[in-house]
Amino acid sequence: MALGGLKMEVMEEPNQEALQLGREFGNRGQCNPTYFTVGNLLKKLIQLRDVDGIPTEKIISNYAFVTAGGCGPCRMGMYATEYRKALRDSGFADFRVMLLTRSGDVQDVLMEGLKLSNKHLLMGFLTIMIGDVFTTMSLRKRPYEAFKGHVDEEMKKARIEVEAGIREGKNWKGLWNARKIIRGIKTKKAGPKPVVHIMGEFWAKTTDGEGNYHLFRFIEEEGGVVSNETIIDWLLHQIWRARWSESQKHESKFMSKAEWKLFAVEQVIRGVFGFFCKFYGVKIPLSDHDALAEDVKPFFDLHVDGGEDHMEVAHHLAIARDGKADMIVSVKPFTCLSSSGVSDGVQGKVSELYPDVEFIAVETNGDGAANFYSRIQMALQKVVHSVQ
Ligand code: SF4
Incomplete structure (x- = not known):
């Protein structure tokens, strides 16, 4: 694909081979999105070199990789270092990687060269x-x-x-x-199916492949309908956090200029996204992040930043209270700092308030899919019977 003078290729969905390469060349003790995504880049570069026969110098001068990354209290802040280490150790030391950070900056991690307008x-x-x-x-x-x-x-x-x-x-x-x-897509009538909301760590909840053991398709095969979270909603949360951080700098009830600017950006995003939804004839609600923050205050300190922040707990509260799903699966990579380490510590309290909505937290590590599936299956069976 070509855009504005740039030739682009979409990376394949990361698979087991990518995970193994990520583990081989990465540091120990990382969470698995790091291994999957870093390994996926190595897999592509090795394929260009060994299968397509492109010399390493040509790969380094003709290709660059653009991805999401960023700073922050969780391991996302270490992605840049991980890419650098793995590329060096696998023989692609000078390969260019550009990270788009969650604060909206562009970090040119490995030297200059690619200019994004x-x-x-x-x-x-x-x-x-x-x-x-x-x-x-x-x-x-x-x-x-x-x-x-x-x-x-x-x-x-x-x-x-x-x-x-x-x-x-x-x-x-x-x-x-x-x-x-x-x-023109044709559908048919079917009996009642339980709605299963997927939340959790950003990568694990949005990827559709081996990184989360094909979770969406597994739920469908077991008779459920998936309710998903969107990347745009996560971006709106990042804007909310920036606006909230600004609001903590003064005591006035009125918004500062910086807050107004962020508020305006948020409205534009909501408007454009709403337009695309209408254009394709689908309703995709975006969260009211001010309301989520207000609801979650008794459970979660809003100053806690990183990963999903308070969003997992806030979404659990809102979805269970408003009856938007029959079951909630919170999926996260093994040892995820913000999801397993912080949010799951609070989720039990929310489950006590709304026992009718089945809530389970499941971890992925790339291996051990059987345990992962069997936990979801057990929870889902209870829900399937209750809606039929
Ligand atoms: S949110 Fe969790 S899984 Fe994702 S980068 Fe941070 S620590 Fe790793």
């Missing part, structure tokens, strides 16, 4: 929105698809249309063609 960043941002819309629509429609594989097939065609639109500089044509395909 505002247009590139805006397009990246819009594609995240489209990705959220398409992912959510797949999850909503797949449990009711007219025949097996139909939704995946049609959504793939829709993605190809969007890609073609970007490649040809005809973005709207691509979006419009995708809309026609999506509107």
